Amino acid sequence: MSVSVMSPAVPAPISFYTSIPPHITETDHVQRSLVQLRTKSKGLEQYIFLNGLKERDPSLFYQILLSNMMEIIPILYTPTVGDACSFYSHIWRHPEGLYISIKHKGHIRQILRAHPAGAKISVVTDGSRILGLGDLGANGLPISIGKLDLYVAGAGIRPSSTLPICLDVGTNTKKFIEDPLYIGVRQTRPVGSEMDEFMEEFMSAMSEVFPELVVQFEDFSTENAFKYLDLFRSRYRVFNDDIQGTGAVVLSGFLNAARISSAASGLPLSEHRILFFGAGSSGIGVAKQLVSFFTELGLSVDEAKKQIYTVDSKGLITADREGLQEHKKFFARTDYQGPALTSLVDIVNHVKPTALLGLSTIGGAFTEEVVKAMAATNNRPIIFPLSNPVSKCELSFQDAINWTNGRVVFASGSPYNPVIYEGTTYEAGQGNNMYMFPGIGLGVILSKAKHITDAMVEKAAIALSSSLNEEENSRELVYPRLNRIRDISAQVALAVAREAQKEGIDNNIVLRNLNDNEALKHITGKMWKPCYESHLKLGVGRL
Ligand SMILES: NC(=O)C1=CN([C@@H]2O[C@H](COP(=O)(O)OP(=O)(O)OC[C@H]3O[C@@H](n4cnc5c(N)ncnc54)[C@H](O)[C@@H]3O)[C@@H](O)[C@H]2O)C=CC1
Ligand SMILES: CC(=O)C(=O)O
Numbered sequence: 001m002s003v004s005v006m007s008p009a010v011p012a013p014i015s016f017y018t019s020i021p022p023h024i025t026e027t028d029h030v031q032r033s034l035v036q037l038r039t040k041s042k043g044l045e046q047y048i049f050l051n052g053l054k055e056r057d058p059s060l061f062y063q064i065l066l067s068n069m070m071e072i073i074p075i076l077y078t079p080t081v082g083d084a085c086s087f088y089s090h091i092w093r094h095p096e097g098l099y100i101s102i103k104h105k106g107h108i109r110q111i112l113r114a115h116p117a118g119a120k121i122s123v124v125t126d127g128s129r130i131l132g133l134g135d136l137g138a139n140g141l142p143i144s145i146g147k148l149d150l151y152v153a154g155a156g157i158r159p160s161s162t163l164p165i166c167l168d169v170g171t172n173t174k175k176f177i178e179d180p181l182y183i184g185v186r187q188t189r190p191v192g193s194e195m196d197e198f199m200e201e202f203m204s205a206m207s208e209v210f211p212e213l214v215v216q217f218e219d220f221s222t223e224n225a226f227k228y229l230d231l232f233r234s235r236y237r238v239f240n241d242d243i244q245g246t247g248a249v250v251l252s253g254f255l256n257a258a259r260i261s262s263a264a265s266g267l268p269l270s271e272h273r274i275l276f277f278g279a280g281s282s283g284i285g286v287a288k289q290l291v292s293f294f295t296e297l298g299l300s301v302d303e304a305k306k307q308i309y310t311v312d313s314k315g316l317i318t319a320d321r322e323g324l325q326e327h328k329k330f331f332a333r334t335d336y337q338g339p340a341l342t343s344l345v346d347i348v349n350h351v352k353p354t355a356l357l358g359l360s361t362i363g364g365a366f367t368e369e370v371v372k373a374m375a376a377t378n379n380r381p382i383i384f385p386l387s388n389p390v391s392k393c394e395l396s397f398q399d400a401i402n403w404t405n406g407r408v409v410f411a412s413g414s415p416y417n418p419v420i421y422e423g424t425t426y427e428a429g430q431g432n433n434m435y436m437f438p439g440i441g442l443g444v445i446l447s448k449a450k451h452i453t454d455a456m457v458e459k460a461a462i463a464l465s466s467s468l469n470e471e472e473n474s475r476e477l478v479y480p481r482l483n484r485i486r487d488i489s490a491q492v493a494l495a496v497a498r499e500a501q502k503e504g505i506d507n508n509i510v511l512r513n514l515n516d517n518e519a520l521k522h523i524t525g526k527m528w529k530p531c532y533e534s535h536l537k538l539g540v541g542r543l
């Protein structure tokens with residue numbers, strides 16, 4: 001595939017010959033760029049390098065991303081994107097993505113119209129809860145950019161069809177407002193009708209200017225996450241990644257983990273007891289997704305709900321607690337009347353869960369005592385510390401293996417390297433919504449579905465859980481390997497499209513009339529691939 005640029009098929013401009021050295025080929029330049037990346041120190045330096053590469057040579061950037069996903073994704077996404085967001089005002093180098101400011105209220109349409117047409121997928125954050133790092137305000141843009149890089153890498157969405165947005169409405173984090181280099185508006189966040197009106201104008205303008213657009217809400221603080229999903233989901237093609245994408249990815253991993261755990265215990269799937277440490281947008285989103293799935297197995301909603309326990313910063317959530325927030329009420333326990341249970345060990349000893357899921361933002365919260373309590377009552381305890389980035393993860397993979405003597409069935413939100421314990425190599429699952437949103441978005445775009453329904457999301461989860469191949473199953477993985485993400489996204493997209501068709505909300509007759517094999521081929525055929533060769537030949541700097 002390596003083509004010498006000394007003999008281009010198309011005569012190149014003189015400036016091209018003078019600016020590119022004679023002995024550069026596509027292949028060695030990809031290698032050179034990788035060497036440059038690897039000589040940077042891990043973390044932010046590598047993020048900044050890749051960010052610069054994307055700006056000056058997008059084709060090369062995507063080529064490298066696609067052929068080295070396992071290495072590059074942790075830089076563009078969790079954990080490193082967490083640092084990029086935390087320090088974005090300080091590392092900012094050039095305009096990227098789109099900021100819509102609260103100061104633009106009344107003019108949002110004009111701003112969007114100035115952007116190139118053709119956006120098909122947008123990730124929108126207001127920066128109010130970036131990963132587990134809290135309110136980062138306008139520094140949140142890299143999360144939208146990182147998620148859209150995954151759309152390109154994982155689902156083959158064309159880069160020019162992606163639109164990363166940060167809604168710059170203010171921040172309640174004082175240190176940013178006081179930072180002279182902070183890039184956002186210096187005010188606290190609007191509440192109530194001011195924010196609602198801004199969101200109404202924004203969503204209406206988005207659908208008018210980009211009629212084909214799918215919108216993914218990302219990292220909104222708890223209350224706004226639930227509120228704006230409910231408000232807009234029947235009017236626009238929108239989903240919330242933290243509530244629905246996470247619900248789907250954890251359901252999928254839980255199904256595989258429960259199969260492994262039940263093979264040892266004999267416990268039927270519907271009798272697993274699941275303890276959620278963290279009851280915010282993602283915790284409650286996952287819990288509701290599990291209830292919905294259990295009801296499909298034949299349980300009533302009440303029966304399904306009984307299998308679920310939720311814990312927040314005040315301990316086990318019970319219905320008698322005063323001032324309980326609305327989103328916590330559904331799962332509040334009515335069967336515990338004793339003194340408030342506030343310590344996680346006490347809660348684990350009381351509930352005796354088969355699965356412990358962490359979505360709390362509290363790094364290291366699953367202590368040795370907690371993990372050993374899980375291991376005492378379960379041959380194969382399911383423990384998913386899902387908070388991001390790594391600094392907020394409730395349990396490291398190494399500790400999980402050590403403290404359970406390798407018996408744990410584990411998945412974390414951010415990646416961990418394999419662990420060798422007593423001569424056996426164990427691999428961590430990555431329970432991250434990155435397995436879901438690229439395929440969900442692709443399925444919605446291709447089927448031209450009007451809305452994104454709960455059933456579409458659930459079908460996506462089931463497609464993911466059954467996408468593991470023989471080798472992955474034999475290694476007791478709970479998620480497929482990330483380097484197969486495009487195949488997986490195609491299967492997820494197909495499941496999403498089929499459900500849209502079943503519900504009669506699709507609008508693509510061609511896809512509807514294909515059988516599954518043909519449809520999968522159609523979907524993979526639509527995936528964009530970087531074309532680095534033509535870039536070097538023609539010396540074109542942009543896609
Ligand atoms: N792995 C994945 O794909 C995903 C992971 N997450 C991670 O989950 C975490 C939470 O995200 P959200 O639910 O959106 O945040 P959130 O702010 O809505 O919820 C956090 C929850 O944790 C609880 N909490 C806080 N301190 C606690 C303590 N000391 N003990 C027990 N509970 C405590 C809060 O009461 C709240 O219920 C974040 O770190 C985020 O990165 C979120 C979405 C997807
Ligand atoms: C993965 C993700 O969406 C989060 O941590 O918020």
Ligand SMILES: [Mg+2]
Pocket residue numbers: 131218219241242
């Ligand atoms: Mg998120």
